[in-house]
Amino acid sequence: MTATHARARLLSVLVCLLLGCLPLLIPWDAGAQPAREVLRAVHTDVLHTTYDGASLKLATRIGTGEYREADPAGLIFNLEDRGSAKVELPDVPAFAFLGKPGDPVWIAPESQDPELIWPGWDTETIAAGVMKDDVVDLTLVSADGPGAVEVFFNYDEFTGVVPRVFSSVDPAYKTLHQPTGRHVHANWSFGALGTYKLVFQATATTQAGATVSSGPVEYTFVVGSYEPPTTPPTTPPTTPPTTPPTTPPTTAPTTRPTSSPTPPACVTAVLSVGHVDVAARTVGSALRFQVKDGTQGTTVWRDPGTVAFQVKPSADEAVPASPSYRFLGAAGTTVWQIPQTQAEDLLWAGWNTESVDYSTLNGPVRWSLDKVAGPGKVAVYQFDQFGEPLISFDSAKTLPQSISLAGPTHAHGNWAFTELGLYELTFTYSATTKSGQQLKDTATLPVVVGSDLGALCPGGPTPTSEPTETPTTGPTDTPTTTPTASPTSSQQPTQDPTTAPTSAPSGQSSPSLRPCTTTSSPTRTPAAGTTGTSTASTTAPGTTLTSGHADYAARIEGSSLTSRLKDGTKTGDPVWRDPAAVTIRLNSAAGTTAPGGAFSFLGATGSAIWQIPQTQKADVVWLGWNTEELTAAQVYGGGVDWRLDKVTGPGRMAVFEFDSFGRPKIIFNSADGLPDRYRIPLGTHAHGNWAFTAAGTYTATFTHSATLADGKQSADTTTLKFVVGPSGGARSFADDSSPAPTTEATTDCKLAMTGGSIGPGLLAGAAVFVLLGVVLVIATRRGIR
Incomplete structure (x- = not known):
């Protein structure tokens, strides 16, 4: 080997060594993390609180229905500056804690806006009896950002109060005593655009007396646009392919698919x-x-x-x-x-x-x-x-x-x-x-x-107001269940139903029904004109419901229309109960006061009332009505007539909703004479406000009636008991078989709607004003059933 070759070989080695050391010469951030996932326009339970028997943890839950969990350290909660996010504060004293009238704030709303992130929190996976008093404390430990942070529930139309939860500036709102088994949403307000670091901590005491804590957990919120930080690549980019893909990407046609039928000259x-x-x-x-x-x-x-x-x-x-x-x-x-x-x-x-x-x-x-x-x-x-x-x-x-x-x-x-x-x-x-x-x-x-x-159809025949044919534009599906994030349906009261047809619609067959587990049934009162008796009750006497979701429902059992209480208050499949064997218990969490004005039918301004609100509220039964089990193949005329026949109790009872401009729509009112009738279309699942003007025990006798597909009338009458008033009232409610008072009510009111899913002690006595539908779409979403 010549000297020239040796020098060349040595030079090559030195060059290789130098190149190999170059990565060591480039500044390296030891704290560099993988790119964070950015959450936008999605449902997320920011404070997902869990307990595995040893440790209390704070994580984040993402999605609807099929959830996934994530570490908050790897997430950016991005409230974009778009759509309804930016709000000018109204000139309403109740909102003074957010700033001056006209000031801008950016809000992720309590009701879902499909264009914005929908943050909430939950303790749903923590079973009752695990923690002392069934409560977990959620604390906002610190908040760092360009503006104030406030978390609050919707304005309470009855009290004129905005219930506050967390505040970065007011130490009175640092800790929320959150009951276990809950899923909650509220308004998250930020006073300026920019990045916020919020540190939360969950603490609780087990039934054994041990204190458990998640420790401080940091959550990063970005209000406005978010651009991930750019870092130089740690490895050279790969060589781009030298050959183009074998097939170019295709795009969908912008015109309607050719499989669609050609629209007719006029609608059918x-x-x-x-x-x-x-x-x-x-x-x-x-x-x-x-x-x-x-x-x-x-x-x-x-x-x-x-x-x-x-x-x-x-x-x-x-x-x-x-x-x-x-x-x-x-x-x-x-x-x-x-x-x-x-x-x-x-x-x-x-x-x-x-x-x-x-x-x-x-x-x-x-x-x-x-x-x-x-x-x-x-x-x-x-x-x-x-x-x-x-x-x-x-x-x-x-x-x-x-x-x-x-x-x-x-x-x-x-x-x-x-x-x-x-x-x-x-x-x-x-x-x-x-x-x-x-x-x-x-x-x-x-x-x-x-x-x-x-x-x-100018110059042509006038089309009919009812469908004249069944189109073939797509397969016929069974009705889908509306997500609970979506607005519930409601209908105006109607007069008596029209005369039933003498024959059933042709070509209809009764679909199979889900089995109904039965036990012995309390005595039922058959309605006049009914074609048969109801099947036995689905539950033993003595069931008391104090919270969770339930519906007063109509379904077909055997060959008859039957009234049932669809009990979804526990996890798993709902239980179909005989209403006569159920007591609805309203304690102090359902208490509020009549606001007067348009709600004067509830009583004098400031008078006490107890109310099941139209939107779910913690520690209050969420009672709706339901005809989802019925189909047009079973019931003729498209709906069921629901009648309130009689109310006994110490005060008045009313059920009502709101119209599109926020005015109360009264469904039932025991004060202005009974019976009251209300028409429920098939496939309906709806909620309204149920109000009672005095504490005590009420019985409400209802009748469901309809014309079945064979042209015969079928009806079912039963009584539902309500026990209203603060806990520890005049009598024990352990034995729900005891007779109700027989005093006839002298009621004269119709009720209003409230809402909010919150913890006790924070909103006791509040009936949160329902914002029907917030954001156009809803969706979904997101249900509480």
Whole structure:
């Protein structure tokens, strides 16, 4: 080897050694972490509190239905500066703790807005009896950021109070005594854009007397836009491929799939009463925009080109005086509305992505209003956490406008039209698959406001107001269950049902029923005209319900319509109970005071009342009504008549909801004469407010009646007991078989709606004002059943 070769060999070695040491010369951050997951427009229980028998832990739970857990250290909770997030504070003294009137704050709302992150907390996995007093303390240890942080529940219309939970500036609101077995949401407010570091800690005492703690856990919230930090790569980038992919990526056609039927020259059906959804669904590999028609009690998928909506003349309403409604016109002017809550004789239109396969998508489904042709303006709106209108679409402003539906959604809002006539609403549903494929479907939906259906087909025959054929645009599905994040349905009281048909509808067969476990039943009172007796009770006498979800329901057992109490207060499948064997117990958590004004039917301002609210509240039974077990193949006429026959007790009883402008709608009122009747469409699951004006024991006698598919009338009458008042009242409730007082009530009130799922001691005596639907869409979501 020559000297030249030796020097060359040595030089090569030195170069290799130098290159090998280069990574050591580059500054390295020993604390560098993997990229954090950014949570946007998703449901998350930020403070997911668990106990494994030894350790109390704080983590985060993400998703709806099928949850996954994550370490908060690897997450960014991003409240984007978009949609309804930025709010100007109202000139209401109750909100003074947030700042001065007109100041901006950014809020992740208590009710889900599908465009924003939906943060909450939970202790659902901690069973009763594990912790002393069944309570875990959640404490905001510290907060660092550019503005104040406040967590609070919705404004209480009855008390005029905003219940506060956590505050970064007020030491009085640092610790929440949270009952176990709960899932809670509230408003998270931030005073400025930027990054916040919130440190929380969970502590509790076991039944054995041991103190357990999660220790401090840091959560990072970013309000506004978030850009992940950039770091230089630790390894050289890989060489790009030298050959192009064998097949280029494809995109979905922007026109309607060729498998869709050609829309007829004129629509063949006009939907004017009942439940419909402007829906997106996955069909094969395509995203389809269709109308989910449930007006006949079963689901039919229709092409928007074959169907029209009608907003009846009777849907007219006067625009409220509040300045918040100026987007609809001057105060007192007339608008015609599809209401957010179901009315018996009107169309009830929502939006729905429950049939979309989100597992194939990269991101949300977007629903846009592209164009409006018609004689007036169109707006779709709900309410924000201050009870003000939250506008999703407003044709008075530049179109297109869109909203983001981050997960399977079923929601309802108010659809307002400012003039009579024919409107054509062009909507688009769009999404992107995980492979980058763009999915899109656009169609135009005609809406007739008023009675002139001839405007749909100039020069042609006037279409019928009922469907005349079953389209073949998609498979017929059974009705899906509405997520509890979505608004519950409600209907206006009706008069006596019409005469039953003499024969059953043709071509209908009764579907199979789920088995009903039975035991001996208390004596039942058969209703006049009933065709048979009810089956036995599903439970032994003496069941008392004090919290959780239950429904007063109608179903078919044997060959008869039967009233049942659907008890979902415990985990697992619901138990179907005989109402006569159930006591609903309302303790001090249900107490509040009558607000007066529009609610004067509840009593004098400040007088005590006890109320089951329309939205779930901790330590109060959440009682609704339900016809989801019934189908059009079993019941003729599309619904069940629900009647309150008699009330006994020390005070008045009333059940009520709200209309689209927040006014109470009374369903039952024992004060103004009974019986009261209410029509419940098939497939309904709804909640309202149940109010009692005095402490004591009440019995309420109800009747469900309907015309069965064979043309015969069937009815069932039973009595439900309510025990109302503070704990430790006049008598023991261990034995629920004891007779109720027989004194006839002299009631004269109808009730109002409240809400909020919260811990005792924080909101005892509060009936939180329900914001029906917040954000257009809801969804979902997210239920508490």
